Amino acid sequence: MGSVHKDICVTVSETVSDALGEPVDALPPLSDAIHTDGLDAVVTNDRSHDVTVTFSYAGMRVLVHSDSTVYVCPLRASRTDSPDTYV
Amino acid sequence: MSSSDTESLTPDSVFELLSNHRRRMVLYYLRRNGGSVGMQELAKQIASMENDVPADELTSQQRKRVYVSLYQTHLPKMAEMDTIDYDKESGIVRLTERADDIDEYLTTNDRSTYPWTFHYLLLVIAGGDRAVFVRAGRSRLRRRPDASAGCWNPRHIRGFGRRTVLADSKQRRGDSDRTEPV
Known part of the structure; x- marks a missing residue:
């Protein structure tokens, strides 16, 4: 097979894990927070797409952009502060 | 999405489950290896299949x-979806009985669920009606070239009949082997 997989869900889990300083195993299932197949479909190489999905997960506000950029910030700070973690 | 033990999986659920290659690989690996496996081993084997490298040559990433x-x-x-049991404590993943529902959707043969024999039979019947109609029409429009009425030619009706027989024998030839879900 050998193809490159987008794995945006893995990127989200790892980013949140890094931001919280907790192992991925300690996080709740991402599939409880969002339809993960749908999230996969948001990310594309087509630059004409400009889509951003926002959801909360494990006490964090998560933003996923269609160019596969992931932003994470604590839920309470999401209204005023700029994102403090990105990949 | 949750469903009771007595209900089988809906086609939508089955196709949603099968729409992802990693979920197909989980089913494939469990089917091939006795129906249960440790989580770490499962990840290793799937990464090996995906990256096309032996399991002991995988990078940790x-x-x-x-x-x-x-x-x-x-x-x-x-x-x-109740297709696997997953024990977070022991890390053991097991196929459930409900996973058998998925097999109905995975066959290697080309047997169609659409009743083609019936479909062609209807065409033969409909074609017969049209032939009568066209003959009546042609007697009124004698100067019309034959080619324009060719699609309703009785020869084609016999063609439909032959196709019916062929489609039927093709369906009978299929066997019921199950395919691998990858």
Whole structure:
């Protein structure tokens, strides 16, 4: 097979894990927070797409952009502060 | 998405489950290896299939990405559909009886669920009616070239009949082997 997989869900889990300083195993299932197949479909190489999905997960506000950029910030700070973690 | 023990999986659920290659690989690996496996081993084997390298030559990153993907996304989804049991304490993943529902959708033969024999039979009947109609029409429009009425020619009706027989024998030839879900 050998193809490159987008794995945006893995990127989200790892980013949140890094931001919280907790192992991925300690996080709740991402599939409880969002339809993960749908999230996969948001990310594309087509630059004409400009889509951003926002959801909360494990006490964090998560933003996923269609160019596969992931932003994470604590839920309470999401209204005023700029994102403090990105990949 | 959750459903009771007595209900079988809906076609939508089955196709949703099968729409992802990693979920197909989970089913494939479990089917091939006795129906239960440790989470770490499962991630290793799937990463090996995906990256086309032997399991002991995987990088830790390759293994970890599959592990996180299964742990955070696919296994919870499959457990929610009751197609696997997943024990977080022991890390053991098991196929459930309900996973058998998926097999109905996976066959290697080309047997169609659409009743083609009936379909062609209807065409023969409909074609017969049209032939009568066209003959009546042609007697009134004698100067019309034959080619324009060719699609309703009785020879084609016999063609439909032959196709009916062929389609029927093709269906009978198929066997009921199950395919591998990858």
